[in-house]
Amino acid sequence: KAGVTQTPRYLIKTRGQQVTLSCSPISGHRSVSWYQQTPGQGLQFLFEYFSETQRNKGNFPGRFSGRQFSNSRSEMNVSTLELGDSALYLCASSATGEEQYFGPGTRLTVT
Amino acid sequence: EDQVTQSPEALRLQEGESSSLNCSYTVSGLRGLFWYRQDPGKGPEFLFTLYSAGEEKEKERLKATLTKKESFLHITAPKPEDSATYLCAVQNTGTASKLTFGTGTRLQVTL
Numbered sequence: 001k002a003g004v005t006q007t008p009r010y011l012i013k014t015r016g017q018q019v020t021l022s023c024s025p026i027s028g029h030r031s032v033s034w035y036q037q038t039p040g041q042g043l044q045f046l047f048e049y050f051s052e053t054q055r056n057k058g059n060f061p062g063r064f065s066g067r068q069f070s071n072s073r074s075e076m077n078v079s080t081l082e083l084g085d086s087a088l089y090l091c092a093s094s095a096t097g098e099e100q101y102f103g104p105g106t107r108l109t110v111t
Numbered sequence: 112e113d114q115v116t117q118s119p120e121a122l123r124l125q126e127g128e129s130s131s132l133n134c135s136y137t138v139s140g141l142r143g144l145f146w147y148r149q150d151p152g153k154g155p156e157f158l159f160t161l162y163s164a165g166e167e168k169e170k171e172r173l174k175a176t177l178t179k180k181e182s183f184l185h186i187t188a189p190k191p192e193d194s195a196t197y198l199c200a201v202q203n204t205g206t207a208s209k210l211t212f213g214t215g216t217r218l219q220v221t222l
Contacts, residue, residue, distance in 0.1 A: 004154070033208055043155075043198070043212040056209050090154050097208035098143055102154035 001026060004093050004103035012109045018079040021106045025072050025093030031055075032074040033100060034066060037088040049074055050097065078108075086110045113138045113203050117213035124189055124220050132184040132216045134199030142202040144182050145210065146175050149196045158197075189220045 005024045013019050025032050033056075034046040045058040049068035066076040072093075078085055086109050092100035114137040124130055136144065143162050147155035159168045161177040168175050172193065174185040184197055196217050200210040 031208060033210070035210075042214045043200075043210075045209045045211070048208045050208075056207055058209065092154075092210075094208065098202065099145070099157060099160055100208070100210065101157055102147075104154050 004091055004101055006089075006091050006103040006106050008106060009104065010107045010109075012111060013081050014111055015081055015083060017081050018077060019081060019108060020075055020077045021089055021091075021108075023074045023076075023091030023093075023103060025074070025091075026101055029093040029095050029101075030072055031094040031097045031100075032068055032072065033092045033094070033097075034074070034076050035090045035092065035102075036060075037090055037105070038086075043090070046076065048097065055097070081110045083110050113201055113206075113211040115199055115201055115211055115213035117197075117199050117216050119216060120214070121217040122219070124186075124218070126190055126220055126222050127188045129185070129187045129189070131186070132197055132218070134182040134184070134213055135180060136182070136199070136201050138201050138203050138211075140204035142204045142207070144177055145200045145202070146173075146182070146184055147198040147200065149198055149215070155198055186218070189218075191220050191222060194218055194220045 031050045033048040037043045048056040068074045088105045090105045092102045094100045116135045146158040149155045159175040196215040198215045200212040
């Protein structure tokens with residue numbers, strides 16, 4: 001079974017721009033969660049989508065948003081980028097929301 | 112608020128030298144406790160899920176155990192390929208899929 005894929009793997013953006021990251025879950029998995037990983041804060045939960053509905057949300061500003069499509073693929077968007085948004089963004093898929101399998105991540109650098 | 116504390120922050124072992132990593136947690140209702148392994152530049156790799164106190168799970172040289180307050184990851188006769196960051200996370204029955212992570216233990220196994 002193919003694992004979780006994320007595109008792009010690396011991204012460099014300028015402050016004030018917006019960015020869209022993509023995640024394709026494991027086949028058959030309907031839950032997709034997004035996490036931000038930084039050296040200072042570790043892994044922090046952004047949000048989870050299940051069957052195209054946001055089921056859970058972390059404590060991030062409204063600049064961070066996401067969506068899920070009918071084929072379970074998910075995108076997250078960050079608007080008005082700040083330097084502090086530089087991080088590894090990880091997507092995880094799950095059949096039920098419990099055991100979550102992570103993708104390789106997208107490394108975002110904001111300059 | 113759910114909290115996860117891992118110790119030690121870093122651990123250096125010689126090949127064959129067994130040890131344990133600790134994960135202390137505070138959660139109002141435990142849905143599950145998860146162990147992941149993360150290699151540099153990669154997404155976390157799922158290892159174990161533990162659901163109730165007294166539960167144990169094993170995989171090769173790794174054994175995870177759970178009490179009401181903490182979990183241990185025992186590494187028996189480690190090899191250099193076990194070098195990685197080991198992450199512990201909890202899920203709360205009230206917030207379903209959200210994983211709250213500790214900051215991890217960086218393990219280095221030398222010859």
